[in-house]
Amino acid sequence: MSTPGILTGEFFINGDEASAEGAIAAGCRFFAGYPITPATEIAERMAKRLPQVQGLCLQMEDEIASMAAILGASWGGAKAMTATSGPGFSLMMENIGLGMMTETPCVVVNIMRAGPSTGLPTLVGQADVMQARWGSHGDYGVIALAPSSPQEMFDLTITAFNLSETYRLPVFVLGDEVVGHMSEKVIIPPPDRIPLVTRKRPQPSPECYLPFQAGDDLVPTMACAGDGYHVHVTGLTHDEQGYPVITAPVHERLIRRLVDKIRLNAAAIIRTEDVGLEEAQVVVVAYGCTARAAREAVDHLRARGQKVGLLRLITIWPFPEERIRRLAEQVRAFIVPEINYGQMVYEVERSAQGRAETVLLPLMGGAIHTPQEIVEAAEEYLS
Amino acid sequence: MKFWRLPLDAKDHSIPQGELVIIKDRCKGCNFCIEFCPNQVLKESSEFNKKGYHPPQVTKQGECVNCNLCEIICPEFAIYSELKTYKELTSEDILNYSKKFGA
Amino acid sequence: MKIRHRTLVPFDPQSTTRLREEQHGLHPDDVYLKPGRIPHIWCPGCGLGVVLNTYINGLKMAGLPVDRTAVVSGIGCTGRVAGYLNMDTYHTTHGRAIPFATGLALVRPDLTVTVFSGDGDLFAIGGNHFIHAARRNINLKILCVNNFNYGMTGGQAAPTTPVAARTTTTPYGNFEHSFNLPFLAYASGAVYVARWTTFHARHLVTAIAESLTRKGFTFIEVIAPCPIGYGRPNKLGSGLDEMKFYRENSLVQNDADPREADIGLKGKIIVGKFIDQSRPTFDQVYEENILKKFTRSA
Known part of the structure; x- marks a missing residue:
């Protein structure tokens, strides 16, 4: 069978499919998800396309597991994504918090439908905006992008990966049912014209490495599993060496950095038309x-x-x-x-x-x- | 099992001799090592460690056969044994063994 | 809005120096422990230290280098295991160790990923993840420390609490039927199922070493004393008394039918290696049936 790697050219596809293609173009090789209207087309596209680029699309038992799996895959060194809609986004909040606390790059696409609860599964909503900002308990900075067209579903999924790799956090693409299900022309540039960012990996020897010590950009380098750094990654409040330390001063230092790495870099992150x-x-x-x-x-x-x-x-x-x-x-x-x-x-x-x-x-x-x-x-x- | 006499191939066998190292201040006094040592080499000491527990002490020097059970059953990584030497098998050892494990 | 911050207390790189210098390296197995992390948080008489110790010895027996291993744990007393091992360790959210480990193991098939967690974490909040990972036969080594209760939060009932056992949330005795974990694991598709108690340290080392060398979803249940959360309300005595109880009441029955492996409050505990079979793993099937359809692009 011929292998259509990363696509290039003009395509008439819907926003969900464009998002999947954007992820693949961004280097995403692991997708874990659970069927949910109106985001299912992303999982379906990924199931078809990821094997073609030697990646893996996994249908998990629920959205909680999907979110956990992409965090695990990210620590394994992969660029990873999940996609869902409101009810699934609610289930993901627990592990989104873990992703924020452990500074794990990944992308969460939420194709918004009308809620609360099951609401209008097949119809549009935009009511997850505040949930994306404050949904998981505790304080942390977030990045969320809102595409308005299938082309932007493609472009902003790539941007989301680049931002997540730059600032080390789960980044949200807050699409909506209209944009997700709308078919338009989507232009996919050749791979060498798509700028990609990859997380900073550590330089020092394992003995000197502090996995949660950040530089001026407030973003630490990331040692992935198998790199030999023997990093402990925990959702507990941890110090710069990654060890749990349950004290107010360490919590102040960690949480202020998690918020400030977005707050103080906001000018570089924000895009408007x-x-x-x-x-x-x-x-x-x-x-x-x-x-x-x-x-x-x-x-x-x-x-x-x-x-x-x-x-x-x-x-x-x-x-x-x-x-x-x-x-x-x-x-x-x-x-x-x-x-x-x-x-x-x-x-x-x-x-x-x-x-x-x-x-x-x-x-x-x-x-x-x-x-x-x-x-x-x-x-x-x-x- | 019971032995009637020293086996004829006794020369081909030997008894490992271990030396126990106890990291006293790690001990939390669970007594697992003392209770489960197959040769009852250890007993609780009367001294207190930094945490206020009584760490084990070696009472029967020379009876440790370096089986490492105390080492793998210790929850605190506070005890281990090192192989020192091998001892020849004697009639006395066989007699003791029969007394201990024989019917 | 103006923000008036408190002065930050900077990170002190010397914070664990004393523990590292005075405590690390005193024991030959300290190379497997993260420098400056011992003593651990577990109570005197708790079985968790034994399981951590036997895991290290299992790794040694299997000849597995730490750089090729990773440990993922959930929340609870057992969840703290990850923080002590000197390898890549992930302390995740409550119940989600298995799906996290699924993602990690699937993108890094070169690593042996162990999930180390408690009975509440794996079988109450994480029960669904357990059966699905077993069904998929993901290459995960599950070590479940079963102490019959939620120890970290102060001794509440778990899905493994035997009928009639007292916990802080079953003050009149537990009246719910409990899970038979080996049977559940077997029925869900695990390729290796064993149960030992912390008293059977040597068997446990062998079982851990065996499971680490098997391909696929393996499950070891370790019965462990919890003298504070479970022992005290049920008048089981100290941790040592619970260990003696295991010595007197365990029946070693290798190849026993997992259906017969229920555990009561005071009855016999059937231990042994129950299942050791082979079944294609998720990675093998994916590689053979799916990835091979597509040529590797440059």
Whole structure:
């Protein structure tokens, strides 16, 4: 049988499939998952494609096991991924916490559907935004990306791997059912045009190596299983040599670094798409599939000469609070359409610090915003 | 098993002689080594270690046959035996063996 | 928002120097222990130290170098084993040692991965993972230390607590039926199933060495004393008394039918090597049936 390694060219595929291809292009060779609508196509694509690149796709007994398995695979030195939707994301939270605590690079794709609980399995939602930020107990920094198209499902899955390898943590791709199931043209560049990042491995001899001692970037080097470093990796609070130390000062040092490695590197992580922000009086802040309707609305208003801008969040965590703070000094209102009862809007309102009105356009799930309702909301604040 | 006399091939066999090393301050006084030593070489000492336990002491010097059971049953890695020499098998050993394990 | 941080206490590289210098290397097996980690946290009379010790001796008997091994453990007293072994060790979340180890073992078939955990971790919260890893015949060496209760949290009932046994959550005696672990392992597909007590240290060393050399999902149940959590409420005496009980009440029955291996509060304990069979492992089947379909690309 011929082996189609990493694909190159133009493809008409859906967002889920594009995400799987992005993972393979990023060097992912281990996938563990559990069937769940609307993310199943990622597992199916991986099951077909990973053997072709000598990788392994494993269907686990549940999402808890899937998340644990990719952490194990990552410590084995592999780039690893899982994909799920809300109910599975809830189950993964326990081991996402372990991944954060043990600084394990991996990627978790969540194709959001409407919840809570089983909710609307086949229909869209965007209500896992805060869960992605705060879902596992305890404090830690997170990175979450929100693709708005199948092309971005491909691109941002690669970005997610690169960020996870750079900052050593599970990185979330928060897609949604619309983007996951939408088929569009996806361009896959040749492999040599795809920049890839691989985790920093330790240099010193095992005797001098401190597995959780970080440099100025706050990210330690990673010794994987079999490298001869005899590292102890634990979900308990641990010191720089990896030994459990159950004291407040060591906890302060560890947790502050886990939060700060994202907080202090936020400027390098955050990506947005800006449309007409320079002179905008009203800014629509949107992400995921909602940003497509927002873009249509903003283009429509701008064609009529209205001073409306779009801030599309590509990175939703860390949140671009500095951008919002500066925009709040110039704009009258932020319009925040979301397929939930208000999640990202709290971040916008907090960052605006009362200098501009923040308007939520909620939608409980199962449908997407029409450009018309965004236009009408913006018009209220336009002169 | 019971022996009536020294076996004819006794010269081909020997008894290993071990020397016990006790890391007293690691001991937590579980007494596993004392209880399960097949030759009852050890007993609890009256001294206290740093943790306040009574570590074992060797009472029958020369009876340790370096079987290592104390070494593998110790939960604290506090005792081990080293092979010192081999002792020739004598009629006395055979008599003792029969007394101990014979019917 | 402004943040006023407390002053950080910097890492002191000398923090374990004293333990390393004064304590490490006194025992020949210390090379298998992480420098500066002994003494361990386990109570006097606990069987866990014995199992750790026999595991090291099993490794030596199997001739397995530590650089080719990894240990994954869950949560609980037994979960702490990982932190003492001088090799790549992973102390994961409660019940999830097996799926973590599954990921590790599948991407690193060159390593022998042992899962070291307790009965509550492996069979209550992690029960589903156990049966599925056994079904898949993942190349994992499971060492389950069964002390019939949750020791770390103070002696609560476990899925292995015998009927009528008292624990802090069964104050009137346990009225639930308990798991027969060797039977469960066998029924789920384990290729090697044995049970020994910590009293049978020498058999245990041999069993561990054997399991380390078998390909596939192996299971060893080690009955271990927990004088504080289980011994005291059930009036079983000290750890030593529990060990003596094992000496007097264990029946060595190699090849015994695992269905007959139930354990009661005071009854006989059937020990031995119950199952030793061979079945294609997950890696072998994947390599043969799937990967070979595709040529290795450069």
